[in-house]
Amino acid sequence: MTVGLEHYLILAGVLFSIGLYGALAKRNAIVILMSIELMLNAVNIAMVAFSRYIVPLLLTGQVFAIFIMVVAAAEAAVGLAIIISIYRYRETIDATKINLMKW
Amino acid sequence: MTGFNIAFWVLAVIGVIAALAVVLLRDVFRAALSLVLCFLAVAGIYITLSADFLAAVQVLIYVGAISILIILAIMLTREVQRGSPANRLQIPAFIVAILLFGGIAFAVLNTPWQVASTPPLEPTTPALAGLLFGEGGFILPVEIAAVLLLAAILGAIALVREK
Numbered sequence: 478m479t480v481g482l483e484h485y486l487i488l489a490g491v492l493f494s495i496g497l498y499g500a501l502a503k504r505n506a507i508v509i510l511m512s513i514e515l516m517l518n519a520v521n522i523a524m525v526a527f528s529r530y531i532v533p534l535l536l537t538g539q540v541f542a543i544f545i546m547v548v549a550a551a552e553a554a555v556g557l558a559i560i561i562s563i564y565r566y567r568e569t570i571d572a573t574k575i576n577l578m579k580w
Numbered sequence: 581m582t583g584f585n586i587a588f589w590v591l592a593v594i595g596v597i598a599a600l601a602v603v604l605l606r607d608v609f610r611a612a613l614s615l616v617l618c619f620l621a622v623a624g625i626y627i628t629l630s631a632d633f634l635a636a637v638q639v640l641i642y643v644g645a646i647s648i649l650i651i652l653a654i655m656l657t658r659e660v661q662r663g664s665p666a667n668r669l670q671i672p673a674f675i676v677a678i679l680l681f682g683g684i685a686f687a688v689l690n691t692p693w694q695v696a697s698t699p700p701l702e703p704t705t706p707a708l709a710g711l712l713f714g715e716g717g718f719i720l721p722v723e724i725a726a727v728l729l730l731a732a733i734l735g736a737i738a739l740v741r742e743k
Contacts, residue, residue: 480588482693485629488592490684492599494677499603501673505664507653508608511615514646515599518622529629531693533700536707539631540718546641547725551732553646557653558736564657573667
């Protein structure tokens with residue numbers, strides 16, 4: 478059986494689900510951020526797969542993937558800066574203990 | 581065609597195992613290193629999708645820059661000894677992830693995709709440059725992305741600056 482669009486989409490789904498589990502179930506804020514990067518990568522795979530198999534000559538999915546990468550880089554920089562700033566004041570990055578803004 | 585299939589399956593298995601290692605390993609530093617491996621596998625997946633420019637960008641930005649940022653943040657926060665334990669939402673999170681994957685798999689396998697038979701564009705770099713900077717392309721989002729990156733850099737500097 479030759480590899481087609483469905484294989485790439487299922488792979489993207491597997492990676493996204495793993496990332497979602499990590500983002501929901503982890504205490505360490507850096508591991509949560511790493512899981513979010515996994516989810517963004519999974520979405521990028523789906524974008525590029527759609528671009529390759531549905532509209533092979535338009536490349537719009539790849540353009541979207543480039544913009545997702547830009548936003549992911551900005552998100553990683555700001556997120557890690559926030560984590561380091563919290564660590565300076567609270568001496569912890571345990572997401573369950575950072576509860577100042579929790580309802 | 582068989583070489584393409586073998587490449588896809590090898591890269592997919594490496595990527596999924598590395599992603600599982602990211603969320604399952606106790607050691608945060610090893611989790612970050614397996615995240616780098618997962619990014620490399622995704623770059624290989626882009627090559628099998630004939631997205632050569634995106635594969636290069638993936639290696640440069642994710643494997644080069646973002647992984648360095650993450651490893652630096654792990655070194656600056658001394659949480660490594662405590663590992664990456666799960667919180668009390670572990671079992672509900674697992675169920676939610678399984679349900680989401682079931683939904684995705686059901687939707688993907690039951691949709692009649694209209695796959696085009698034309699071969700993909702190669703190399704993609706000139707076409708992408710035309711789309712990003714050319715007439716009627718995505719020039720406004722490119723400008724907005726530049727402003728977003730500038731705001732992110734300024735925000736990161738302002739957040740970690742000594743008061």
